[in-house]
Amino acid sequence: MTSFRIITDRFTMLGLAMAATLPFMAISPVKAAPASCAVEAQAVLADAANADKDAAARAARLVRVAEKICAEGNRFEAAKKFAQARQQLGSNVQLAATR
Numbered sequence: 001m002t003s004f005r006i007i008t009d010r011f012t013m014l015g016l017a018m019a020a021t022l023p024f025m026a027i028s029p030v031k032a033a034p035a036s037c038a039v040e041a042q043a044v045l046a047d048a049a050n051a052d053k054d055a056a057a058r059a060a061r062l063v064r065v066a067e068k069i070c071a072e073g074n075r076f077e078a079a080k081k082f083a084q085a086r087q088q089l090g091s092n093v094q095l096a097a098t099r
Contacts (some may be wrong), residue, residue, distance in 0.1 A: 037070035037078055044085045051089045059085040 041063050048056035048063075066081035 037067060037075065037082075040079075040082045041067055044082060044089070047086070047089050055088050055090070059088040062088065 044059060044063050048059045051059070062081050062085035066078040066085065069081060070078035
C-alpha cells in the first residue's frame with residue numbers, strides 16, 4: 001500500500017510542476033516576432049515606395065532601427081518597430097509569421 005502512495009505522490013508532484021510551467025509556455029514573446037527580419041524590412045520598404053514621401057522616410061528610419069535591433073537578437077522589439085513603421089505608412093496589412 002505504501003508503494004501505491006509513493007507513485008501517486010510522484011504523479012501529483014509531476015502534475016503540479018507541469019501546471020506551474022504551463023502559463024509561461026503559453027505567453028511566449030517569440031510568437032510575436034516576425035519570421036525573418038530581412039523579409040519584414042523588404043515588405044515595409046516596398047509599401048513605402050507607394051506612400052507619401054515624408055511617411056516613407058520616417059518608415060525607412062524605423063526599419064533601419066528595427067534591423068539593428070534584430071541583428072542584436074531582440075526580434076520581439078524589432079517586431080514592434082516594424083509595426084510602428086507600418087503605422088507610419090498607414091498600412092493595416094500584417095505578414096503572417098511562418099515557423
